[in-house]
Amino acid sequence: MSKYLQSADSDWYKKRLTGTAFLVFAVFLVLIVRLFYLQVIEGNELRRLSENNCIRLQSIDSPRGLIFDRNGELLVDNRPSFDLSIILKDAKPVEHTIEKLPQYIDVPVTELMSKISRNKGISSYTPILLKQDIGRDALAAIEVHKYDLPGIVVSVKPRRHYIYKQSAAHLIGYLGEISSDELKSGKYSGYRAGDYIGKFGVEKTYESLLRGKRGGRQVEVNATGQVVRVLRTVEAFPGHNIYLSIDYLLQKKAEELLEGLAGAIIAMEPSTGQILALASSPAFDQNAFVNGMSHEQWDSLISNPFRPMENKAINAEYPPASVYKIVTAIAALEEGIIDANTSFHCPGYYKCGNRIFRCWEKRGHDKVNVVKALAESCDVFFYQVSQKLGVDRLAWYARACGLGSATGIKLDHEAKGLIPTAAWKKSRTGVGWQLGETLSVAIGQSYNLVTPLQTMTLISGIANGGIRYKPLILRKVETAEGEVINENNSEVTGKLPVSQRTLEIVRKGLWEAVNKKRGTAWIAHVDDVDISGKTGTAQLVSRTGSDDNAAIDKANKLDHLKPHAWFAAYAPSKEPQIAVVVIVEHGEHGSSTAAPIARELIMTYCSAPNQPEPEGR
């Protein structure tokens, strides 16, 4: 039986402690031997290495992935940029070197010196950047006079190059230098100050795919800073190449059509959700961001009243106007309030309580059923219907159609939009819902706000038989060697709340809007392609009050109060290949401004050689 060690002065402990002491001595001896080895045997060699700090690290940047359109057209690549830096330790005397520099680069001595003094405190072995992107001519001159310029180093860095100026700027985005906040956030591990990261658009969303992996080498340098020996190298891995879903030719066409206007165009494949074009106007020059922008340039971008930095297709919210009548029609049909044959009489106005609600057509539409109401955009028909529907039921249908919530497109700052309900208004304003407000909601003119992309979800759902797809901007991802690592498949996010019967009725209405002489979008009618669509004219001045219609008509003529013009369409009407949404800010009428733009874009798409022959020829 072993004895428990509760007694004092146990020899047992003492024996073990003596053994421990010997172990400790032995381990310390190992440390001292190692010290002796490093400081005496290797001492001279290590002292030599330390004298001019021979071992340095050089970074090898990874080329960022390229961006192509769906057909492999290169949209964004990298070009070499020659960056001029000075290593203070090697540049002696520094003033001497700096004074010679203005001969080669167009920067005054004072500015160069201030750049150096700003970097006081950092190691004299760290290169200080004097000028980025000096160009090939300056590079050649400097290389020739290298020995005159001790301490000057030119490094080649890949620099982002957006091939088509301003094209798809909002979709592709741009790069910028990483900020200290971003560095601290912990989201960017492996990044350092001075790195460029995606700040906007696809460049930002797919940063992790595009970036690649930085490499570097351990080198030994001599006293003048020249590399004598490469000790170790870690190769850089280039980023992945990205194929966007957009078709560059269509994108370019969309941008041409928006030239000089403020607004957005979206084109999408209704059967997959792939975005074919996404243009927002006015745009900005992405290359200006890469080269570093001056304060004036930035201020002029930010203060521009047409908001070039905003992606109007997804960040901007507009009243849906008559495009919303599609939702009202669906709700009324599905709820059994009307059927295909239910008709109302439109005298050009509708009386609700003691207020008069006008139809846009002052002469009235006479007898109107739902198909005609959609085709000719009769307000009175929808006023009548909405009274029976109520605002909350209408809101449910709007939400189910994808309005009032983000679509989930992989771009930043997607706006949500707004679908009003009675409860929402009560909590927001404290005032209860008024019956008359339902009338305005039904024609998309009240508190409702949607983004053009949400409108796209609705119209492409109508086109493809009722399915809501998540809008996709990425088609596939490849490694730099061309190995496909990810193909983006369609993602269904929901279904429109429609039966096939209802869908047929709505589609007929949209077809007649374009293809009947009295349809609001007759202007979009072409012989070659069978187009269906719905116009919208978003009044910025309330039309609900009947008190002073003359004053409202007058206000509508002012430039900054002119209505926004909508057109949402798809083609061909049977088995649609493309859906298009156009919004033109202050474009006055959907029929006269937006519809022709959509027509041109659809024509371009359907006449492209790689598209299937449109039907209905």
Next chain:
Amino acid sequence: MFDRRLVQNFDWSLLSLALILGFLGLVTLYSAVTAGTQAPQMEYYKQLVWYFVGLIFLVISFLFNYKTFDRWGYIIYILCISLLVGVLILGEGSKGAMRWLRFGFFSIQPSEPVKIAVIIILARYYSKHTNTAGLTLRELINPFLLTIIPFILIVKQPDLGTAIMIVLIAGSMTVFVKIERRSFLYLIVSSIISVPLVWFFLREYQKARILTFLNPDRDPLGTGYHIIQSKIAIGSGMISGKGFLKGTQNALSFLPEQHTDFIFSVFAEEWGLIGSVIILIIFLILIIKGLNVAYRCREPFGTILSVGITAMIFWQVIINIGMVMGLIPVVGVTLPFISYGGSSLISVMICIGILINISMRRFMVE
């Protein structure tokens, strides 16, 4: 009430060693944070304050009978563990690691006091269960649980260095009180078998990280580069050193974390082989004195407690210095007294206080 023998038995040499090492630490830190700039940086003054706060803690730690630690063992342990849990929930940190708890104007690193708590709790357990035949597997379950809880919490932060430290301290204490031979063999055999099994289940990137840890050359731009620079710094000190504030590796920020984990390189560069051997000998004396306290203590709790504390100082010195000289893989372990950091300095001061405490009350055994 007051016993004169307490004063007679006071271990002045332990106190002097703490003062000397603290002084050397301040001198080295001064150099590490002043190099390349005109005036010493904030860190130096902060450490100066911590040094005096540490001395106060040292004194408090020997004022009352160390048996109190025995009685309060579990409370101290639970308190420290809850601090660790607190870190994981509301902790602050840098570079993705959560190690700090903020209390008004100062913050502490709970993983430091946890080391002492584990030593106390294990000393308490072993002092009641040790026998000459050694501990059986069944008796080891408790100590295992007491060690693994803080270990996991610290790995989660993640702070691998301190987590390894806890295992080494607990392991040293356990081996010291002896494991029963058959159980010992069983433990060794089962760990040999489990290593390849665990390896098999690890993911690729985890394997890569472990391989880099064992062989820094696999990461020539990170750890590998740090080790080369550290070796150059130490070696270039040669026999007599470059002199105070003359270290160039340090001055040019070629050393990583030069005021915390790599501070010994700064010292060795400036003071050479002579200085480095002297500082090693001071540490050696401190450790032998710690074992001597255990030797002269006449009851198990005090003996095992001093062994645990000595083990902690021993392993930190060996791992830190071994690491900067390229003998041991790089883990974040501070050098007691010398590295910058309030929590670590105060912990080690408390440890010295406890040793003095055990030493001066050695006559009090009934």
